[in-house]
Amino acid sequence: MNHARSHDLFARASALLPGGVNSPVRAFKSVGGEPFFAQRAEGAYLFDVDGNRYVDYVGSWGPMIAGHAHPQVLDAVAKTMRDGLSFGVPNALEVTMAEAITAIVPSCEMVRMVNSGTEATLSAIRLARGATGRNRIVKFEGCYHGHGDSFLVKAGSGALTLGLPNSPGVPGALADLTLTIPYNDFEAATQLFDEVGGEIAGLIIEPIVGNANCILPRDGYLQHLRELCTKHGALLIFDEVMTGFRVALGGAQQRYGITPDLSTFGKIIGGGMPVGAFGGRRELMSQIAPSGPIYQAGTLSGNPVAMAAGLATLELIRAPGFHDALEASTHALCDGLEAAARDAGVAFHTTRAPGMFGLYFREGPVESFADAMASDAVKFGRFFHAMLERGVYLAPSAFEAGFVSSAHGEAEIAHTINAARAAFAEVA
Numbered sequence: 001m002n003h004a005r006s007h008d009l010f011a012r013a014s015a016l017l018p019g020g021v022n023s024p025v026r027a028f029k030s031v032g033g034e035p036f037f038a039q040r041a042e043g044a045y046l047f048d049v050d051g052n053r054y055v056d057y058v059g060s061w062g063p064m065i066a067g068h069a070h071p072q073v074l075d076a077v078a079k080t081m082r083d084g085l086s087f088g089v090p091n092a093l094e095v096t097m098a099e100a101i102t103a104i105v106p107s108c109e110m111v112r113m114v115n116s117g118t119e120a121t122l123s124a125i126r127l128a129r130g131a132t133g134r135n136r137i138v139k140f141e142g143c144y145h146g147h148g149d150s151f152l153v154k155a156g157s158g159a160l161t162l163g164l165p166n167s168p169g170v171p172g173a174l175a176d177l178t179l180t181i182p183y184n185d186f187e188a189a190t191q192l193f194d195e196v197g198g199e200i201a202g203l204i205i206e207p208i209v210g211n212a213n214c215i216l217p218r219d220g221y222l223q224h225l226r227e228l229c230t231k232h233g234a235l236l237i238f239d240e241v242m243t244g245f246r247v248a249l250g251g252a253q254q255r256y257g258i259t260p261d262l263s264t265f266g267k268i269i270g271g272g273m274p275v276g277a278f279g280g281r282r283e284l285m286s287q288i289a290p291s292g293p294i295y296q297a298g299t300l301s302g303n304p305v306a307m308a309a310g311l312a313t314l315e316l317i318r319a320p321g322f323h324d325a326l327e328a329s330t331h332a333l334c335d336g337l338e339a340a341a342r343d344a345g346v347a348f349h350t351t352r353a354p355g356m357f358g359l360y361f362r363e364g365p366v367e368s369f370a371d372a373m374a375s376d377a378v379k380f381g382r383f384f385h386a387m388l389e390r391g392v393y394l395a396p397s398a399f400e401a402g403f404v405s406s407a408h409g410e411a412e413i414a415h416t417i418n419a420a421r422a423a424f425a426e427v428a
């Protein structure tokens with residue numbers, strides 16, 4: 001494959017953008033090599049500036065659940081933008097969006113629109129702190145909630161170890177308020193709440209972890225967290241920026257039958273435009289300004305063009321059977337990859353939820369952050385490049401989930417599995 005134009009652009013970008021990119025994982029650091037630059041995208045495919053075509057399993061990191069450049073989404077955007085790009089006064093599409101979210105996700109009686117997943121999560125913990133009058137936040141090892149200061153904290157050597165910043169620039173005094181425990185560990189959560197439950201404002205979790213590859217909750221785990229939060233008066237916050245509208249129409253909370261106090265959304269809700277949202281019970285959400293004292297604002301929040309893209313996407317995924325078909329495609333892909341790896345004698349395992357999957361260069365099962373980290377990242381890097389050469393674009397990191405869209409049909413999945421047969425043979 002020729003990458004001359006991408007190479008040239010990356011050289012120019014690297015002189016002016018930190019690492020040549022505007023978001024770190026795009027830089028291919030963990031798989032080596034250089035990123036390709038997109039020219040355009042359509043359905044399941046990305047096309048780069050050198051004319052190469054890839055079956056895309058990143059989907060802009062989640063939003064493109066209905067495939068790239070879906071005509072209905074583009075039409076909605078085009079029609080809306082002709083009336084103006086931003087008004088600074090309320091517009092009807094914001095109301096339609098709030099009605100759609102609250103209808104699809106019953107735990108959200110009210111919502112606030114924002115411009116990214118990061119904004120949604122940092123606003124949600126401000127609300128949790130403001131509403132409970134407590135300061136501590138609990139998160140999980142390997143869960144990602146955007147780049148807000150309170151979230152850039154990794155675990156110490158035990159559930160009660162105080163947080164340490166893992167990014168320079170995060171004040172230790174703030175990081176100390178974030179407690180980190182291992183995902184899927186019932187006992188660690190019980191112990192933490194027994195010791196400091198009365199100080200915890202909220203527990204935030206990716207109900208299915210999609211930012212440490214893809215890890216599913218053990219049976220009863222989310223229910224256990226729900227009970228602990230209720231017992232100790234802490235708010236349960238489901239970060240559904242990735243899982244929302246994907247693993248079921250109503251997200252992971254619908255799939256697992258759990259009612260969180262607050263939920264955060266992003267990605268799909270913007271259909272490819274910069275959008276996030278957070279919502280929850282009326283009594284909590286009413287404490288947000290201007291109906292309450294907890295401040296939150298945004299010049300472009302509820303932007304009409306962004307609402308139009310998100311609403312058109314929601315309309316597509318509300319079609320009967322949409323998520324069942326997505327689940328079937330995800331299984332077909334993962335089953336095919338596992339069979340190809342077995343034939344090549346490569347230790348390999350997949351995890352799946354509808355429309356998202358994890359690839360592991362190790363035997364299963366994978367149920368914890370430690371399990372996920374034990375995947376052979378060097379082998380993944382070689383596999384990634386072997387697939388890219390064959391026109392398949394996987395997430396450029398061994399520790400990111402992959403995404404399947406409704407545009408991934410039998411032909412795309414068959415192409416992927418064929419490519420994988422050759423790629424596994426190369427890395428075996």
Ligand SMILES: *Cc1c(COP(=O)(O)O)cnc(C)c1O
Nearest residue numbers: 116117118144145146241242266
């Ligand atoms: C992507 C993501 C975020 C951050 O969203 P941005 O729009 O990148 O700020 C937060 N939480 C989860 C679970 C995510 O996957």
